[in-house]
Amino acid sequence: xxxxxxxxxxxxxxxxxxxxxxxxxxxxxxxxxxxxxxxxxxxxxxxxxxxxxxxxxxxxxxxxxxxxxxxxxxxxxxxxxxxxxxxxxxxxxxxxxxxxxxxxxxxxxxxxxxxxxxxxxxxxxxxxxxxxxxxxxxxxxxxxxxxxxxxxxxxxxxxxxxxxxxxxxxxxxxxxxxxxxxxxxxxxxxxxxxxxxxxxxxxxxxxxxxxxxxxxxxxxxxxxxxxxxxxxxxxxxxxxxxxxxxxxxxxxxxxxxxxxxxxxxxxxxxxxxxxxxxxxxxxxxxxxxxxxxxxxxxxxxxxxxxxxxxxxxxxxxxxxxxxxxxxxxxxxxxxxxxxxxxxxxxxxxxxxx
Amino acid sequence: xxxxxxxxxxxxxxxxxxxxxxxxxxxxxxxxxxxxxxxxxxxxxxxxxxxxxxxxxxxxxxxxxxxxxxxxxxxxxxxxxxxxxxxxxxxxxxxxxxxxxxxxxxxxxxxxxxxxxxxxxxxxxxxxxxxxxxxxxxxxxxxxxxxxxxxxxxxxxxxxxxxxxxxxxxxxxxxxxxxxxxxxxxxxxxxxxxxxxxxxxxxxxxxxxxxxxxxxxxxxxxxxxxxxxxxxxxxxxxxxxxxxxxxxxxxxxxxxxxxxxxxxxxxxxxxxxxxxxx
Amino acid sequence: xxxxxxxxxxxxxxxxxxxxxxxxxxxxxxxxxxxxxxxxxxxxxxxxxxxxxxxxxxxxxxxxxxxxxxxxxxxxxxxxxxxxxxxxxxxxxxxxxxxxxxxxxxxxxxxxxxxxxxxxxxxxxxxxxxxxxxxxxxxxxxxxxxxxxxxxxxxxxxxxxxxxxxxxxxxxxxxxxxxxxxxxxxxxxxxxxxxxxxxxxxxxxxxxxxxxxxxxxxxxxxxxxxxxxxxxxxxxxxxxxxxxxxxxxxxxxxxxxxxxxxxxxxxxxxxxxxxxxxxxxxxxxxxxxx
Numbered sequence: 001x002x003x004x005x006x007x008x009x010x011x012x013x014x015x016x017x018x019x020x021x022x023x024x025x026x027x028x029x030x031x032x033x034x035x036x037x038x039x040x041x042x043x044x045x046x047x048x049x050x051x052x053x054x055x056x057x058x059x060x061x062x063x064x065x066x067x068x069x070x071x072x073x074x075x076x077x078x079x080x081x082x083x084x085x086x087x088x089x090x091x092x093x094x095x096x097x098x099x100x101x102x103x104x105x106x107x108x109x110x111x112x113x114x115x116x117x118x119x120x121x122x123x124x125x126x127x128x129x130x131x132x133x134x135x136x137x138x139x140x141x142x143x144x145x146x147x148x149x150x151x152x153x154x155x156x157x158x159x160x161x162x163x164x165x166x167x168x169x170x171x172x173x174x175x176x177x178x179x180x181x182x183x184x185x186x187x188x189x190x191x192x193x194x195x196x197x198x199x200x201x202x203x204x205x206x207x208x209x210x211x212x213x214x215x216x217x218x219x220x221x222x223x224x225x226x227x228x229x230x231x232x233x234x235x236x237x238x239x240x241x242x243x244x245x246x247x248x249x250x251x252x253x254x255x256x257x258x259x260x261x262x263x264x265x266x267x268x269x270x271x272x273x274x275x276x277x278x279x280x281x282x283x284x285x286x287x288x289x290x291x292x293x294x295x296x297x298x299x300x301x302x303x304x305x306x307x308x309x310x311x312x313x314x315x316x317x318x319x320x321x322x323x324x325x326x327x328x329x330x331x332x333x334x335x336x337x338x339x340x341x342x343x344x345x346x347x348x349x350x351x352x353x
Numbered sequence: 354x355x356x357x358x359x360x361x362x363x364x365x366x367x368x369x370x371x372x373x374x375x376x377x378x379x380x381x382x383x384x385x386x387x388x389x390x391x392x393x394x395x396x397x398x399x400x401x402x403x404x405x406x407x408x409x410x411x412x413x414x415x416x417x418x419x420x421x422x423x424x425x426x427x428x429x430x431x432x433x434x435x436x437x438x439x440x441x442x443x444x445x446x447x448x449x450x451x452x453x454x455x456x457x458x459x460x461x462x463x464x465x466x467x468x469x470x471x472x473x474x475x476x477x478x479x480x481x482x483x484x485x486x487x488x489x490x491x492x493x494x495x496x497x498x499x500x501x502x503x504x505x506x507x508x509x510x511x512x513x514x515x516x517x518x519x520x521x522x523x524x525x526x527x528x529x530x531x532x533x534x535x536x537x538x539x540x541x542x543x544x545x546x547x548x549x550x551x552x553x554x555x556x557x558x559x560x561x562x563x564x565x566x567x568x569x570x571x572x573x574x575x576x577x578x579x580x581x582x583x584x585x586x587x588x589x590x591x592x593x594x595x596x597x598x599x600x601x602x603x604x605x606x607x608x609x610x611x612x613x614x615x616x617x618x619x620x621x622x623x624x625x626x627x628x629x630x631x
Numbered sequence: 632x633x634x635x636x637x638x639x640x641x642x643x644x645x646x647x648x649x650x651x652x653x654x655x656x657x658x659x660x661x662x663x664x665x666x667x668x669x670x671x672x673x674x675x676x677x678x679x680x681x682x683x684x685x686x687x688x689x690x691x692x693x694x695x696x697x698x699x700x701x702x703x704x705x706x707x708x709x710x711x712x713x714x715x716x717x718x719x720x721x722x723x724x725x726x727x728x729x730x731x732x733x734x735x736x737x738x739x740x741x742x743x744x745x746x747x748x749x750x751x752x753x754x755x756x757x758x759x760x761x762x763x764x765x766x767x768x769x770x771x772x773x774x775x776x777x778x779x780x781x782x783x784x785x786x787x788x789x790x791x792x793x794x795x796x797x798x799x800x801x802x803x804x805x806x807x808x809x810x811x812x813x814x815x816x817x818x819x820x821x822x823x824x825x826x827x828x829x830x831x832x833x834x835x836x837x838x839x840x841x842x843x844x845x846x847x848x849x850x851x852x853x854x855x856x857x858x859x860x861x862x863x864x865x866x867x868x869x870x871x872x873x874x875x876x877x878x879x880x881x882x883x884x885x886x887x888x889x890x891x892x893x894x895x896x897x898x899x900x901x902x903x904x905x906x907x908x909x910x911x912x913x914x915x916x917x918x919x920x921x
Contacts, residue, residue: 090837472856
């Protein structure tokens with residue numbers, strides 16, 4: 001059964017445009033779901049509606065089949081981790097972690113035990129008497145996680161919890177959060193704008209833009225089969241190359257090279273290929289003028305212009321070329337994507353003749 | 354649910370409005386009483402709006418005491434004091450933040466240690482010192498004895514600390530003298546703190562009473578607070594003199610109310626910087 | 632980098648601007664201490680050293696003990712309402728969705744207007760026969776105190792005027808401190824199920840405690856130095872019932888010209904202030920969360 005059901009959820013602030021319109025999503029027990037999207041896409045608003053921190057303008061939110069719309073946050077069995085940690089600065093780590101339980105009138109000894117257990121998992125045992133102000137960002141984030149853990153809620157919501165940490169710590173914390181999630185058999189919804197977090201942590205990624213779902217799928221799915229041009233250009237560093245095809249009376253041209261595709265005669269298509277699926281091939285008819293070479297050590301990103309359109313390929317060969325040189329670009333036919341230029345949606349069928 | 358919140362909002366607003374009006378009630382009552390006749394005040398003490406306007410209260414007050422002279426005395430001494438305090442304090446604050454010199458830490462420690470101390474402790478010796486300088490009963494004496502203000506030094510020092518070192522170094526490498534850097538770069542960069550210190554300084558000096566009352570004797574040489582209080586005392590707490598006292602008080606208070614209304618937003622912001630009056 | 636100042640620069644930036652500070656602040660503080668060990672009476676050119684006699688005399692005199700008690704009473708019953716009222720006003724102000732600035736301006740106005748002038752006005756408002764306060768009490772059939780002539784009532788008159796002057800000022804600081812609390816802390820407390828009074832008790836009050844501490848200290852110092860409202864409303868009376876330490880200092884020094892006793896008293900006030908300032912610095916180090 002689905003643990004969380006969002007049915008035609010709407011969010012509209014007073015006298016303003018709708019931020020979220022008719023949003024549907026089901027989340028299963030035990031899933032690690034990531035809401036991914038650029039800032040302002042409504043992902044945090046969704047999370048806060050699930051938490052009960054924002055009112056749902058229209059639609060239904062069900063948890064375990066029960067309507068939650070009008071329940072205050074404390075009556076939803078949910079624990080949340082905030083971006084800025086939101087620790088009480090005047091309470092020790094131990095007090096911070098146990099405060100929610102204390103407010104629920106739980107026995108002091110029980111709280112102490114639970115906090116001690118959580119602290120052990122999070123390596124915070126030595127810090128229980130410290131105050132948040134004396135902790136590093138990573139430690140504070142652990143305390144925030146610990147506070148959520150001790151609640152033993154069914155659902156954990158995390159709102160960009162790692163965005164205030166430096167890159168190295170972020171990588172460590174990603175792993176820790178996923179491990180925790182698995183240990184506790186929790187259901188987690190995680191909001192981020194960082195695709196690396198989404199790709200490495202999620203069971204399922206929900207990609208959002210302007211309050212609409214662009215694609216739902218496993219990291220692999222959204223990477224390999226982006227459902228539209230937004231996803232194609234949003235996922236991947238560097239993103240997928242997109243070049244509109246010329247349609248001359250039903251014949252499709254990638255620049256000067258004709259591609260033998262079986263598409264409607266009047267269809268306008270966009271050709272997409274990931275940098276790692278393209279390669280240098282002097283014999284290829286597609287030519288790119290190199291503008292910049294990024295040497296990453298193991299391989300290189302070669303940036304250039306294909307007839308004025310930016311194009312990037314990843315090259316791990318020992319080929320030698322310079323800026324301003326023109327090189328041929330080849331690609332693996334089975335690894336390319338096609339999109340409809342009008343709807344921007346992926347053309348699912350195999351178009352190759 | 355929304356309706357309940359709206360009603361709560363209105364109730365809160367009305368409660369705060371009533372408290373706010375109670376806070377300014379003395380001022381309003383003063384203004385109203387200053388244009389009433391004594392009989393009207395005595396017969397209907399709760400009636401706020403005057404039935405007939407008696408502006409002669411003001412002319413009588415102005416005839417009875419040199420209010421305009423006092424206002425002028427307060428104004429010019431306050432302006433000079435505030436200006437000089439800012440001038441000297443800027444120099445010291447700049448030295449404290451940009452120079453290395455012997456005794457710098459001691460100097461700052463003294464400033465830090467004394468800025469919360471009661472100025473009343475200095476009155477007797479200061480009085481004697483001013484006497485030796487022949488500046489008792491003189492407005493110049495009032496100005497001279499107020500040239501130093503530990504609070505302003507402290508405030509500006511804290512503010513000057515936030516000027517990025519790179520800017521000072523860039524100016525030095527451009528060949529600017531320290532004097533130029535202070536007045537052309539550091540002071541303009543800290544204009545908010547300067548404005549705050551100016552407003553607080555203006556209020557505390559213009560409204561100051563105890564020290565000027567000790568220092569100044571001649572009626573002509575009074576500042577407005579001292580003059581007003583002696584005027585009120587000489588008129589006496591008789592019912593018939595009540596309107597003229599209110600008129601005099603209005604003359605003393607209204608300039609500040611006007612300044613406050615015009616500069617309200619700056620006052621609210623700068624009052625928070627003040628931790629204690631100078 | 633800080634540069635080493637030349638002699639000319641030191642003269643210009645340090646020595647000259649420090650002169651008024653030394654002459655009218657540092658030296659007087661030291662001289663006060665010195666005078667407090669003498670029996671100088673201002674008029675005579677000579678004086679004797681009397682050791683700590685001024686202090687022992689003060690500590691044993693009825694006048695001093697009373698003034699100390701009055702100061703403590705006045706300070707306590709002014710500061711506590713100022714803080715409580717200031718805090719509540721700030722909580723209200725920060726919840727206000729309209730006219731925030733206007734209300735704030737009203738609350739803050741007493742701090743700007745001259746206390747001498749406004750104390751004269753208050754004197755008439757408290758006038759037991761024609762003042763509006765007793766008129767209203769009369770309409771409500773409540774007892775009408777002789778505000779300025781009854782010793783207890785006189786002290787409360789001074790206290791009310793002091794609260795009136797400072798409550799809005801305190802509210803401003805609290806309102807600032809409250810606005811700085813991150814919204815997510817309140818959201819966390821929502822999720823943890825705090826009721827509104829639990830939020831005030833467990834979150835708001837502890838988080839503004841540095842501001843509270845600061846305001847308590849500053850207000851105590853303000854009360855120790857209160858003079859204007861006392862001199863206008865009661866002149867220390869009736870029967871010395873509103874004579875605080877500072878007012879006693881004024882009487883000893885500038886009415887009775889007992890400079891030794893007066894400076895000794897001023898040193899005592901200074902020591903009390905210094906202790907409070909020291910406590911505030913120590914405690915603010917301990918209680919700063921951000």
